[in-house]
Amino acid sequence: LTGLERGAALESVTSVRILAGNHEYDAIVDSGLLDRVGPLILEKARPGRCAIVSDTNISELFAVRLRRSLTTSGFQPTLITIPSGEQAKTFAQAGEICDQMIAAGLDRKSSFVVGLGGGVIGDISGFVAAIFQRGIPHVQIPTTLLAMVDSSIGGKTGVNTSAGKNLLGAVHHPLLVIDDVEVLQTLPDREFVQGFAEIIKHAIIADAEMFEQLNNTEARSPRRPPALQQLIKRNIEIKSRIVTRDELDRTGERALLNFGHTVGHAIERAGGYQTFLHGEAISLGMVAAANISVKRAGLPAKHRDAIVSLLRRFKLPTQLPSGFAREGMFQALPFDKKFESGKIRFVLTSKIGSAYLASDITMEDIQEAVEEL
Ligand SMILES: NC(=O)c1ccc[n+]([C@@H]2O[C@H](COP(=O)([O-])OP(=O)(O)OC[C@H]3O[C@@H](n4cnc5c(N)ncnc54)[C@H](O)[C@@H]3O)[C@@H](O)[C@H]2O)c1
C-alpha cells in the first residue's frame, strides 16, 4: 500500500462519502471527534466567522469543547442557542437566528453555520444556512442517534408552521457531517431508543443481514462505542445510497424511507406530538405496515412476527395504549403528503430486506391495521 492508499483505507473505516447531485461530502463517525472539529472543518473551509446553533440542553453539555476546538483552529465562533424541543423549530426562530448572525458579522464569503444538536437543530440550522445571504455552508454535528442515522443525511432542512410540520424548507447539503458517538452517552434512554426505530426501518427496507445482526445484538449494551460506530456508519450508507439514487424524490425509491411513516405520522399527530416520540410512533406505524404487507404483499406471517419482536427487543411500542384516541388519526390521514390525487401510496414489504411503493392500498386496509394495533 502507498501512503495515500493506506490513508484512504484508514479513512474508509470511519467515514462515508455521500454523493448528492453535484455535491459530495463526508460523514465522519468516530469517538472523541468533538475536540477535532476545528481541524476537520479546516480541511474544507478557510478560517472565518461561524455560528454554532444549538439548543440550551446540548450547548450546556458540549458547546465549550466545540468552541475551543474551533477557536484553536482560527475560526471565530458565535454561539446561538434556542430552547430545546420541536416547538422551537419555527420560521420566527430561524429569523431570530439570522438576526444574531448578522449582528455577529457573519458574511457570505467566509462564514458558515455549525448545527450542534438533534434533528430539530439540524433542520433549523440547515434552513438558516440555506437562506442566510442566499446560502452559506452548513456543518452538521448530530447529537442524537436519530439525527446521526437519519435527519443529518439527505440535505432536507426546514421549519414547521402552525399548519403542520416541515412545511417550509430547502434542500441544502452539508459541507461535512461529524458524528461523535461519545455524545450519545448523555442522551436520555427514550431518545436513544427511538433512534433504533429508524435503524430497524432501514433493516426492513434494505438490509436483511443487519436485521439479523440486530436480533443478535446484546440488547443491554447497544451504547458500546465500537459496535455503535459500525451500526451508525452502516445506516448512513443505507440512507445515503437511497437518497443518492433518488436525489429529487422522483423515482419512488426515496419514498421507501417512509416505511411505517403514513400511520406513524397520523399517530404522532393524533397524540398532539405529546404522547409519542417520532421513533415510537414509527415503530407502531411499522407494525401496521407489516400487517398490511401480510395481507397485500405476501409478507410471510413469520417475517411480520420477527419485525414485531425486534421492535419489542429494543423496547419500542408495538401496541397503542387502550385509551388512545384512534379517531383522531383518520382525520389527519388524508392530509399526509403520500395521499396524492386521491390514491394512497403506501410502502409495503414482501420480504425483510426489501420494500416497494404500492399504489392500491385503501383507507379500509389502513383502518383495519390500525384497529389491530
Ligand atoms: N431532515 C430530515 O431528513 C429529517 C428526518 C427525520 C427527522 N427530522 C426531524 O428531526 C427532528 C427530531 O429530531 P430528534 O429526535 O433528534 O429530536 P431533538 O432534536 O428535539 O432532540 C431530542 C432531545 O434530546 C436532547 N439532546 C440531544 N442530544 C443530546 C445529547 N447528546 N445528550 C443529552 N440530550 C440531548 C435535545 O435537547 C432534545 O431535548 C424533528 O423535527 C424531525 O422533523 C428531519
Ligand SMILES: [Zn+2]
Ligand atoms: Zn422518521
